[in-house]
Amino acid sequence: MFEYAIEAREGHARAGTFQTPHGEIRTPVFAPVGTQATVKTLTPVQVEELGATLVLANTYHLYLRPGDEIVRDLGGLHEFMQWPHPMLTDSGGFQVFSLSRMRKVDEQGVTFKSHIDGSTHQLTPEKSIAIQENLGADTIMTFDECADPHDRVYLEKAVERTHKWAERCLSSKNRKDQALFGIVQGGVFPELRTTSAEFISSLPFQGVAIGGLSVGETKADTLAMVALVNEILPEEKPRYLMGVGTPEDLIEEVRRGVDIFDCVLPTRLARHHSVFAPEGRLNLMNSIYMRDERPIDTTCDCYSCSHFSRAYLRHLITAKELLAGTLLSIHNLRALVRLMNEIRGYIIGGVFEERVPSLLARWSNNAKRIVNPS
Amino acid sequence: MFEYAIEAREGHARAGTFQTPHGEIRTPVFAPVGTQATVKTLTPVQVEELGATLVLANTYHLYLRPGDEIVRDLGGLHEFMQWPHPMLTDSGGFQVFSLSRMRKVDEQGVTFKSHIDGSTHQLTPEKSIAIQENLGADTIMTFDECADPHDRVYLEKAVERTHKWAERCLSSKNRKDQALFGIVQGGVFPELRTTSAEFISSLPFQGVAIGGLSVGETKADTLAMVALVNEILPEEKPRYLMGVGTPEDLIEEVRRGVDIFDCVLPTRLARHHSVFAPEGRLNLMNSIYMRDERPIDTTCDCYSCSHFSRAYLRHLITAKELLAGTLLSIHNLRALVRLMNEIRGYIIGGVFEERVPSLLARWSNNAKRIVNPS
Secondary structure, X not given: OOOEEEEEEEOOEEEEEEEEOOEEEEEOEEEOEOOOOOOOOOOHHHHHHOOOOOEEEOHHHHHHOOOHHHHHHOOOHHHHHOOOOOEEEOOOHHHHHHOOEEEEEOOXXXXXXXXXXXXXXXXXXXXXXXXXXXXXXXXEEOOOOOOOOOOHHHHHHHHHHHHHHHHHHHHHOOOOOOEEEEEEOOOOOHHHHHHHHHHHHHOOOOEEEEOOOOOOOOHHXXXXXXXXXXXXXXXXXXXXXXXXXXXXXXXXXXXOOOOEEEOOHHHHXXXXXXXXXXXXXXXXXXXXXXXXXXXXXOOOOOOOOOOOOHHHHHHHHHOOOOHHHHHHHHHHHHHHHHHHHHHHHHHHHOOHHHHHHHHHHHHHHHHOEOOOOO | OOOEEEEEEEOOEEEEEEEEOOEEEEEOEEEOEOOOOOOOOOOHHHHHHOOOOOEEEOHXXXXXXXXXXXXXXXXXXXXXXXOOOOEEEOOOHHHHHHOOEEEEEOOOOEEEEOOOOOOEEEEOHHHXXXXXXXXXXXXXXXXXXOOOOOOHHHHHHHHHHHHHHHHHHHHHOOOOOOEEEEEEOOOOOHHHHHHHHHHHHOOOOOEEEEOOOOOOOOHHHHHHHHHHHHHHOOOOOOEEEOOOOOHHHHHHHHHOOOOEEEOOHHHHHHHOOEEOOOOOEEEOOOHHHOOOOOOOOOOOOOOOOOOOOHHHHXXXXXXXXXXXXXXXXXXXXXXXXXXXXXXXXXXXXXXXXXXXXXXXXXXXXXXXXXXXXX
């Protein structure tokens, strides 16, 4: 179990297969985010049909609501949300620092107030592992401190704490059917990232996550830190870049050796009426689509593109019909799943680097919003 | 085309098959409502999978947004919303009287202000037919006046107007691939209903709708009017009771000779967290379902009941996840589709009347809300 077999390498890029109790994950892979035990607006069957193999859920959210013990008593996350394929939970670390109120960090853990009802809670490495064991995902994360990526003085302490917490997570873990990933921190500082990558690499994790990026630093810094860390991480373990990213990011980070990604971008864009399209990111609320008979993307094989016109999708949006969110989410997620499948094929064929310029050219349009020409 | 073959009769109840250009409708049938060219929160595939054969859309809404000419130019309603099975549109009459502002009725038609943007519009019999021809449903309705069911003086004029409008609708109809149904009006007054049923029966419609009921009159009045009208209507044409109703209503009205029903109830209840269940109508937001491992209804074969626990559905509701609306809508619609299939089987088997008491006993619980015992 949890064997990671690398089938092909090209430069730093890898194509592999990660075995989990709920099936194998072919990498590189993009995981849709199911924050509250649901990929927003989609049934599990729709998520399966769009080709997703791995779904992420958030420990912080599920601990607060409905409670990890309820999820456990109902058979664990897979049974609860009826997702029979691989799952991953984060440790709650990131959300404690980004969502909660009045948090206090000490060596023991983090005390914080719930963003839902203001109630006080403490998350510690041991508590995070206990929660994630109750939730029961295939892959779980160590509890880490996600600090300001530019505050070097603070980060030195935070990285040290994250390392101690990583060891405590390893010690407190009981279940054998879950892979535990350590998390590398260190902000934008090469020395800290090096120290952290070396320390986390030295521990017996089944995989390694790179955390604390895509939180406000420059894209150049993100790319440099990922490249640096991946030079140090063991080749034989899967690497997960948390919370990344745009299509361009995915291409660039696979080049730098990342295997697993997750991001709310596709579903969040969908709820704001935006879709990935060949001509760039489109906002389908725009009146120019009022009579547009074309699908979002004529090259896309998703349910939305093989059935509905932009005009119909725009109608749903202007009429405030919730089906719009569903159909746009299906397309945006399918677009990233297809991109990853395409990249995987290129790596196996040994032509990924050769195709990078055309991939970037195609997807760079999707970094920007199309200005309304009407 | 539009042949209505009655396969079995039991008392006034009928089981039949209505042929349309997009397939046959087995009656009695319950049609989900797709007001704005979407059954709220569901993809057409989900609507198909729950066993619906006929979907209704609203002329008033689609005329105002996105506009019937846009729907026509995009291939008509079936193509626009990707529903390949039979469809029905109402005439806009009911919504003009229930939703619009500042309406003025004269012999020509109704002038009103849009509930969306306050713009002024006029609907006439000719205009309603032209819009419905642009929309392209299989079955369309005459433009009628839906007045206060207890205002006898006003109703006499309204019924007369509705009859003149019915003749104008017949005269202005061009398409041969749409069935036109006349609408019987007359409030709660037997004489007016009789006059209207006789007049509408005398015209060459392919079916007859009973309008102006379930708008505030007593249930006894509704039942009496439907029974009276159906004694007069021609046996060989399908009968459609507009906007009805609860499961109990469906059972009682099939007994009185109705073939076709539509109602927003199942999807509206779903959006308010309520579901049809064996023990009565449940509000799944209730904390008693927090750990309830059972599906909504252990006897139901819908996607929701065959996959999800009440505890998970309650979690989605409390977490404000839109998937709740989807899963509850699937169940509520499937419950009524199954009820109609069951009734149809009983009529064909000649045991419907015998089963009515147990059907009513089972479904009477669903008329009331279950009081929170916790």
